[in-house]
Every structure is written in C-alpha cells, then in structure tokens.
Amino acid sequence: MSKLTLETEGDRFVVVRRRFAASPEEVYRAHLDPEILREWLLGPDGWTMPVCVVDPRPGGEIRYEWSNGEGGGFHLTGEFVELDPPHRIVHVERMHLPDPTPDNHVVTTFTADGDGTLMTMRMTLPDAQTREAMLSTGMEHGMEASYARLERTPGWGDATPGSP
C-alpha cells in the first residue's frame, strides 16, 4: 500500500506526498468531480458529504458539507485560483466551525510516476488557535476514536530516549 508522507516546511506550510496507482488524468479528475469526491473525501468512517459543489475554473466556488448522520457536521467553502489539467490545482479553502478558520492556501500537483501518479499537496499550516478549534471540533463530533493520537509525527514534541 502506498504510504503518505507529511512534513512541515518551516512554521508556515505542511507538505503531503502520496502515490496513486492511476494516471495523473484520473487522480486530477477525482479531485474535481463531485460524484467521485463524495466517495472518498470524507474523513472517518460513517461520515458522508450530502453537499458537494465544485466549479473548477478560476474564481469558481467550492462547497463541501459533511454529516456524521447523527446531527453533527460542518462545512468548508473555498474558491479555485488556478487550474492546469491534469497537473496542478491551486485553491483557497476555509472550514466553518462555525466561525471561519483563516484561509488555507493549497497547491496540489500531480506528476506521472511510472504507471502511477505522485501527488504533492502543499498547504498552509493553521495557526495554533485554528489547530485547537479543529482538534476540539473533531472531538465534539466524536472523531476521537478515529483521529486522536494514532500516530505521532516525528520531529515534533519530546523524543523518546534511545529512538533514532
């Protein structure tokens, strides 16, 4: 299975890399087609996306609304900045928790890699207050079982003595 890497770049950005066994055209499309997005952009098991609005042109609207099926949910709005099919998507997004979080600037690139695609997503690292809002919202909505502390990201916090 393909492994995701997640690295901080300075204190402003997070860079995520992931390989997919499909062409850049297919992976690019899966990021813009509402029918496909609603199948995978969901977070923990049991969540659905009843509303998925995607208008892939510069200035076009993005709106995702998620529901946990038990009255819990939140939504995200955004706008596309630049589209270069099937190589690159630039967009801005914010979560509504319900107050909007500061804009997250996201650049996603898709590069052919053998018979697959290497996706690189560079996004804004939210400030501490926003991170706390996201963490506490996750917990209010019962995500803790899926999300909380399953894996520690190396390079931050206290190191275990004797670890490399």
Add this chain to the structure above:
Amino acid sequence: MPPRASLDATLTALSDPTRRAILARLASGEATVSELAEPFAISQPAISRHIRVLADAGLIAQRVDGTRRPCRLAKGALDELDDYLAMLRTALEANYDRLDRVLARRAKGKAKPR
C-alpha cells in the same frame, strides 16, 4: 490539552523570528541568556523579554544555577502541534486509502466495458 489562553500564547511566541531562532538554538541544548543574545544585534534586556514570552507560553523553562539562569526547551511544549499533525495525517490516510479503492474500481470499469 492546554487551555486556549496557553495556545494563544504559543501562537504569539512562535510568530517572532528572534524567538523562533532562540527555540532553534535551544533545540541543540541548554544555553544562558548571554549565550542566547550573542547571535543577535539586540540588547540583553530585549532578549530577556523574548525569553519571558517563550517561558510564559510554556515553550521554554529556566533553572537557577548561582547567578546564571540557563534556559532549555520545555518538554512536550509542542504537543498540540503534534496532535494536529497526527489528526491531519490520519484523516488524509483514510481519505486516500478510499481514493485508492475508487480509482481501482474505475480502472476496472474501463478495462471491461459492457
């Protein structure tokens, strides 16, 4: 989880390049205030103010050693960032594992047209 006030203090503390440089220096070990002031073209009282901001945010700790007050990184100071990145990673892994299955199903549908 620390209270919100502490997170605001962390955010403020990390927003300044001098304070980030101080943290980077302390990552390689304990240092005195004058050692920390050395690389910067600012006064020792100014450095002391930065150190106080970092200490109030719980990012560094100081101990008393005679007349010296050596500083070190506080253990677990950045746990909240760690927690956020862990949550992000887990959410993305769940999404992309699902996307793998969606892409595989779509490829199969294409390979075997009706």
